[in-house]
Amino acid sequence: MEKQYAPGHIEQKWQQAWQQRQSFRATEDVSREKYYLLEMFPYPSGRIHMGHVRNYAIGDVVARYKRMRGYNVLHPMGWDAFGMPAENAAIEHGTHPGKWTYENIDSMRAQLKRLGLSYDWQREFATCDAEYSHWEQFIFLKMLEKGLAYKKSSSVNWCPDCRTVLANEQVEEGCCWRCNNLVEAKELEQWFFKITDYADELLDGTEQLTGWPERVLAMQRNWIGRSYGCEIEFPVLDSDATLKVFTTRPDTLFGATFMSLAPEHPMVSALVTPAQRAKVDSFLQTVASQDKLARTSGDLEKLGVFTGSYSSNPATGDRIPIFLANFVLMEYGTGAVMAVPAHDQRDFEFARKYSLPIRVVIQPQGETFHPEQMPEAWTGQGLLVNSGAFDGIDNDTAKENIAAYLDQRQEGRKTINYRLRDWGVSRQRYWGTPIPIIYCDDCGALPVPERDLPVLLPEDVELTGEGGSPLARHQAFLAVACPGCGKPARRESDTFDTFVESSWYFARYACPDYSAGPLDRHAVNHWLPVDQYIGGIEHAVMHLLYARFFTKVLRDLGLLDVDEPFTNLLTQGMVCMETQRCPEHGWLYPEQVKDSTCSECGAAVEFGRTEKMSKSKKNVVDPNLLIDRYGADTARLFSLFAAPPEKDLEWNEQGVEGCSRFLGRIWRAVGDNLELISGCGPLGPVEGAAADLRRKTHQTIKKVSEDIDGRFHFNTAIASVMELVNAVYAFQPGEQDAPVLREALETVVRLLAPFVPHLCEELWETLGHQAGVEAPGWPTWDEAALKTSELTLVVQVNGKVRGKVSVAAHADNQTLEAAALADANVQRFTEGKQIRKVICVPGRLVNIVVSG
RNA sequence: GCGAGAGUGGCGGAAUUGGUAGACGCGCCAGAUUUAGGAUCUGGUGUCCCGUGGCGUGGGGGUUCGAGUCCCCCCUCUCGCACCA
Numbered sequence A: 001m002e003k004q005y006a007p008g009h010i011e012q013k014w015q016q017a018w019q020q021r022q023s024f025r026a027t028e029d030v031s032r033e034k035y036y037l038l039e040m041f042p043y044p045s046g047r048i049h050m051g052h053v054r055n056y057a058i059g060d061v062v063a064r065y066k067r068m069r070g071y072n073v074l075h076p077m078g079w080d081a082f083g084m085p086a087e088n089a090a091i092e093h094g095t096h097p098g099k100w101t102y103e104n105i106d107s108m109r110a111q112l113k114r115l116g117l118s119y120d121w122q123r124e125f126a127t128c129d130a131e132y133s134h135w136e137q138f139i140f141l142k143m144l145e146k147g148l149a150y151k152k153s154s155s156v157n158w159c160p161d162c163r164t165v166l167a168n169e170q171v172e173e174g175c176c177w178r179c180n181n182l183v184e185a186k187e188l189e190q191w192f193f194k195i196t197d198y199a200d201e202l203l204d205g206t207e208q209l210t211g212w213p214e215r216v217l218a219m220q221r222n223w224i225g226r227s228y229g230c231e232i233e234f235p236v237l238d239s240d241a242t243l244k245v246f247t248t249r250p251d252t253l254f255g256a257t258f259m260s261l262a263p264e265h266p267m268v269s270a271l272v273t274p275a276q277r278a279k280v281d282s283f284l285q286t287v288a289s290q291d292k293l294a295r296t297s298g299d300l301e302k303l304g305v306f307t308g309s310y311s312s313n314p315a316t317g318d319r320i321p322i323f324l325a326n327f328v329l330m331e332y333g334t335g336a337v338m339a340v341p342a343h344d345q346r347d348f349e350f351a352r353k354y355s356l357p358i359r360v361v362i363q364p365q366g367e368t369f370h371p372e373q374m375p376e377a378w379t380g381q382g383l384l385v386n387s388g389a390f391d392g393i394d395n396d397t398a399k400e401n402i403a404a405y406l407d408q409r410q411e412g413r414k415t416i417n418y419r420l421r422d423w424g425v426s427r428q429r430y431w432g433t434p435i436p437i438i439y440c441d442d443c444g445a446l447p448v449p450e451r452d453l454p455v456l457l458p459e460d461v462e463l464t465g466e467g468g469s470p471l472a473r474h475q476a477f478l479a480v481a482c483p484g485c486g487k488p489a490r491r492e493s494d495t496f497d498t499f500v501e502s503s504w505y506f507a508r509y510a511c512p513d514y515s516a517g518p519l520d521r522h523a524v525n526h527w528l529p530v531d532q533y534i535g536g537i538e539h540a541v542m543h544l545l546y547a548r549f550f551t552k553v554l555r556d557l558g559l560l561d562v563d564e565p566f567t568n569l570l571t572q573g574m575v576c577m578e579t580q581r582c583p584e585h586g587w588l589y590p591e592q593v594k595d596s597t598c599s600e601c602g603a604a605v606e607f608g609r610t611e612k613m614s615k616s617k618k619n620v621v622d623p624n625l626l627i628d629r630y631g632a633d634t635a636r637l638f639s640l641f642a643a644p645p646e647k648d649l650e651w652n653e654q655g656v657e658g659c660s661r662f663l664g665r666i667w668r669a670v671g672d673n674l675e676l677i678s679g680c681g682p683l684g685p686v687e688g689a690a691a692d693l694r695r696k697t698h699q700t701i702k703k704v705s706e707d708i709d710g711r712f713h714f715n716t717a718i719a720s721v722m723e724l725v726n727a728v729y730a731f732q733p734g735e736q737d738a739p740v741l742r743e744a745l746e747t748v749v750r751l752l753a754p755f756v757p758h759l760c761e762e763l764w765e766t767l768g769h770q771a772g773v774e775a776p777g778w779p780t781w782d783e784a785a786l787k788t789s790e791l792t793l794v795v796q797v798n799g800k801v802r803g804k805v806s807v808a809a810h811a812d813n814q815t816l817e818a819a820a821l822a823d824a825n826v827q828r829f830t831e832g833k834q835i836r837k838v839i840c841v842p843g844r845l846v847n848i849v850v851s852g
Numbered sequence B: 001g002c003g004a005g006a007g008u009g010g011c012g013g014a015a016u017u018g019g020u021a022g023a024c025g026c027g028c029c030a031g032a033u034u035u036a037g038g039a040u041c042u043g044g045u046g047u048c049c050c051g052u053g054g055c056g057u058g059g060g061g062g063u064u065c066g067a068g069u070c071c072c073c074c075c076u077c078u079c080g081c082a083c084c085a
Helices: A007-021 A050-068 A084-093 A097-114 A130-145 A195-205 A214-224 A250-255 A274-289 A345-353 A395-408 A521-527 A542-556 A623-630 A632-641 A653-677 A689-708 A714-730 A735-752 A757-766 A813-822 A824-830
Strands: A034-039 A072-074 A149-159 A164-166 A184-193 A227-235 A242-247 A258-261 A304-312 A319-325 A336-339 A412-417 A437-440 A444-447 A479-481 A488-491 A530-536 A566-572 A575-582 A606-612 A790-797 A800-808 A834-841 A845-851
Touching (some): A007 A097, A007 A632, A007 A757, A050 A072, A050 A566, A050 A632, A084 A097, A097 A623, A130 A149, A195 A542, A214 A542, A227 A250, A227 A304, A227 A336, A242 A258, A242 A336, A250 A395, A258 A304, A274 A304, A395 A412, A542 A566, A623 A632, A623 A653, A632 A653, A632 A714, A632 A757, A653 A714, A653 A735, A689 A735, A735 A757, A790 A813, A813 A824, A824 A845
Parallel strands (some): A034 A072, A790 A845
Antiparallel strands (some): A149 A164, A149 A184, A227 A242, A227 A412, A258 A336, A437 A444, A437 A488, A790 A800
């Protein structure tokens, strides 16, 4: 055994051994309980970053731990391979996106393998593989048959920079989630998935997802945004038309004194009277000039214009003016609002601005509101007034009663409204899954026949980055015979949103080579649901909601039999680091900083607050350099030890060195004692310091088991092994202590095997074991070894610690009390005082309550 | 505004049901070993003028023999959503 711990060749040796032994191959085996562990698969950018290291290190601990506990673990890895960086690289460097992507996959696979992650690499696939495209297109055709995929013209979020449509979930503060440029509205024919059909199930399902973080569920519920209310029809006076509104407050119907329509409302041009035409046009121009970000922010000044038309309030019969208002959104509800200024703050402000009547219809008991004196709208509870037959009833009851009244008169009905929109999946990009549709002048839009799947991307494509989708210009790709009539027809040139691929990859891992369909139902039912899913919080809404939706769709298509894809979800925090700036040279990489000065010019570096590692801020650490320097085990250990998994991890070079030092300490502890413990006899009865070490060993097994299992407190698990190692160093063994010491050292190696597998395999072999360190399974603790004959109890007087006493472990309360009262220091505080009560907590403390 | 979460040493963080606050690591201080060390080993390290003492988990109240933990009020921060009718 080498005196110095040298991770380089050890790690290589064991990675090869695992590969040769196929240690992580998963096969269906009903004799053992299955455990499907999955980390969110990466986009093959070409380089791994610290976020990957953290994500996959966390997953690997769980995988290895569960395997040692006897589970049949499925732990796969693959590539989320379609997407825009490949196209951008193609434009910049003149390579083909496919070539670029597959080369990146090769390089990233090698980097991940250097980390020693226990994947079943035989299940690997990339979402740009022809087979994957084939079965994704197949699923789309089935969705089309079921009416779950459809085409419509709609105003879409258009990113002018990426030249593509974005889903609502991909628009952040009015900007593109990728390039951060302002998103525009554009009218386009698009394919949609009917996720709204599943709104209720997706929402109600969150109640059953007890293994998910509350905030992710809250975000999804918020996103789906179900609200109960009424749809009410308002007749347009001097016209046959009616305007439908959605309201959650039918109880305020008698207070509706005007109507507000979204500027984009389809009825606008019909409603505008000649006299108002000029004013309305000028208003519409003002609104159009405001970008979407300003339109939807709360502090926008409320602006509106009268259309010249009137409606009548179905409850009061009053004539009410119809306005356009910049704060009314076409995307929500019906794009038309019944305005109740007395009980809605926005309508209140609008009414004040345009001198519209305010009619109070709800008042708390005993209060009288005067519209002209109200400082703001009353949105609280109360009793109805000015509401005809409904006067005097509380407003919650009135919601029901007025809904029933409207229903009876066929002027309205109860309805449920959702914030969730259908998922637009068309993208005007090349590097994606082609949407398998053919357009024929005579037959319309037809699905590509199943026998002609997959529709593959043409290789010979010109990517310039200009003028929309390259597929739309590729004549050989577009030209196709109509599957209906045989006449020349044209292929759909849009590709799927890449979130479609990531919505079902977890199911395909169960049967990556299945060629008779997208999913082998038997295999999928064996492995799914994923028992533990691990990934970044940034996917809380988009990916995680789409994947839930797809699972329900696949279930309804008869392709699998689960309702939810992920039983437990762990969202790991980001990897952060202090930013460093030179006044002269801007953001600096860590290696450009020496002793807090810029290595270029020597100027003092400004340290910023810790932020997420990002290329633009240059506060990034290349995991490859980290592995070169310290080894994969140290990289893994640091990312597990520095913070609990769901919290942000702050990068700290000295912390890394500390982890490296700890591994060296274990190495020496085994090396220095190897001679003593080699070939020692079996463990017999022990006492004194040896019994203490043995107790520490078994306490540590218990603590680490409990910390990993379900709690994922890896940082404290590692800390307790550190304590055990410290105890080994403090222990001075005699000849007869070899078995106890051996047990302690072997326990250290076995407990750390999921965290730092290379080192532990090597030491396990050094300790004389032929089979791998996982072979004997997870260590179990011996309850008897945890017991001691004597316990040290804390003695408190009035809740403050005043002494410690040693007592027999099974001593009764009377004995404890006597021992506590006999303590010299305790007596100082009890002397001359009356003992009112003594509380004994066995195994913990004695508290003496005194007075006087 | 709504929703979720967090505030503990110089720093990252411990403290499963209320029961010795600060485990473990980093940093710092001292010692040992060494030709020397940024290697290794040992000890110390919340704070207050010594402690067998006082104070101490964002602030203020409360419940309790006992509160970081439970209850009420307030402050600060992070994240998500946000004119959603």
